[in-house]
Amino acid sequence: MTVTFADIQAAQTRIAGQVDRTPVRHSRRLSQLTGAEVWVKYDNLHFTGSFKERGALNRLSQLTPDERRRGVVAASAGNHAQALAYHGGRLGIPVTIVMPEGTPFTKADGTRSHGATVVIKGADFTASTQEAHRLRDEHGFVFISAFDDAGIVAGQGVCAIEFLEDAPDLDALIIPIGGGGLIAGCAIAARAMKPDIRIFGVEAAMYPSFAARRRGEAPKCGGATIAEGIAIKAVGDIPFALADPLVEDVMVCEEADFEKAVAFYATLEKTVAEGAGAGGLAALLAYPDRFRGLKVGLVLCGGNIDARMLAVVLNREMVRERRLIVYRILGDDRPGMLSAMAAVIGGLGGNIIDVVHNRLALDVPAKGAEFDIMVETRDSAHADEIGQALKDQGYALRMG
Structure with a gap:
């Protein structure tokens, strides 16, 4: 099966106006x-x-009247689900979505809301x-x-098409790959509009199905990735056949x-992404040397992340940058100890x-205590400055 630039046009x-x-x-x-x-x-x-x-x-608009009446079913971690649910609802087409266990609440709730x-x-x-195939066979979806x-x-x-109409001078596009639909369609359109544009894909290390298939290997996929939207164990046959000749590399x-x-x-x-x-x-962050000096287009293809997970990610990045740090100090368990450390x-x-x-750790003296003090700092140098000041005051510490 093929998809041409004319099909995309x-x-x-x-879908114009919708x-x-x-x-x-x-x-x-x-x-x-x-x-x-x-x-x-x-x-x-x-x-x-x-x-999505x-x-x-586009796919819903191509259904026959009988197919619209019967309704559709799909499997999705959330974004395809919400898109089908929303536009199916607009068009009066019944939609059933099967989601994996552990799908973020925001995606499941968003799908139901449509x-x-x-x-x-x-x-x-x-x-x-x-399961979606079983429901298809059972209900005629x-x-x-x-x-x-x-x-x-x-x-x-x-x-x-939209991207290159708005930024026609791009040298390269970097596109996430799950099942491959986005990179396949974009590669066909982009290369038709600008034959010398370079197309790069990106996969999660836990789910490198496109890269493995290119090498002729069985992909080793599994694990709880933050990129659950592209956590696909096997890239689609149609997208792979279309995209493989057009994609320069998959990172x-x-x-x-x-x-x-x-x-x-x-x-x-x-x-929000x-x-x-x-x-x-x-x-781009992992492989900066490959793109330095190039005009690069990034498709920020989704923003449906749980608020809790977004908070976790932002705090973890503060830890990486040492703008959030824990000083572990072993000291005497006596009045004024904490206030003295806080003053520093x-x-x-x-x-x-x-x-x-922590007064119950057995490697802490019975008359002592272990203090874990979480501190927000300006940057790594500021974190070191505070740590050195605590040491200068005689406190033995470990920085986390």
Whole structure:
């Protein structure tokens, strides 16, 4: 099965006026940080929070009257689900979604809010897909893959048309890969519009299915990744066949890369990205030498992250930058001990966030106590300054 640039242009016409055209902006902060000239397409600003709307609406619009009446079923970790649910509701098409156990609440709740029936079944996307196929066979639903479908691929390719219309001088696009629908559609459209543009993919290290298939290897996939939107054990057959000849390289990123990218989008760009949505920036941060001096386009393809997880990621990044640090101090358990340590920390501008006393550890003297003092600092140098001041006052400490 093939998808052509004409198919993508037809999809653009088909969905026009029903899906937001998301903005493209040059990022001075990310450009300074990475050494590339960075443009970002903010697909997190779609009504349902991700790029999936284009493909979902294009595919739903191609259903026959009988198929619309019967309804559709899909397996999704959340973004495809919300897109199908929203546009299915608009078009009067019944939608059933099977989600893996552990799907973020924000994605499950968002899907239900658009009127879809949500079934939580399966330890991972593969198991959820099996359940969706069972429901298809039992109820006569039309199964709509999140990525392994020509109509989906064609719809996702509209993203690249918009991107290059708004930023025609781009040298490269970096696109996250889960099942492959987005990179396949975008690669076809981008190379048709600008034959010399370079296309790069990015996968989570826990789910490197596209990269492994390129090497002719069975992918080793599994684990709880923050990039659950691209946690796919097997890239789709249709997207892989379409994208493989057009993609220059697929970069694999670790969890810390995704966390940094989510944090930098929040702190530098003042926008919310989910782990998978931040994949392009994760690759740029992990492999800066490959893109230095190039005009690079990043598709921020989703922003549906739980508030709790976003808070965890932001705090973990503060720990990495040593702007949040724990000083563990062994001292006497006597009045005034804590206030004396606090005076040293506060005198240097440290902000004490939390204090934990441990009097029961057996390696602590019975008349002593272990103090874990969590402190907010300006930066790593400030953290060292406070630590040295505590040592100068005679406190034995370990910095976490």
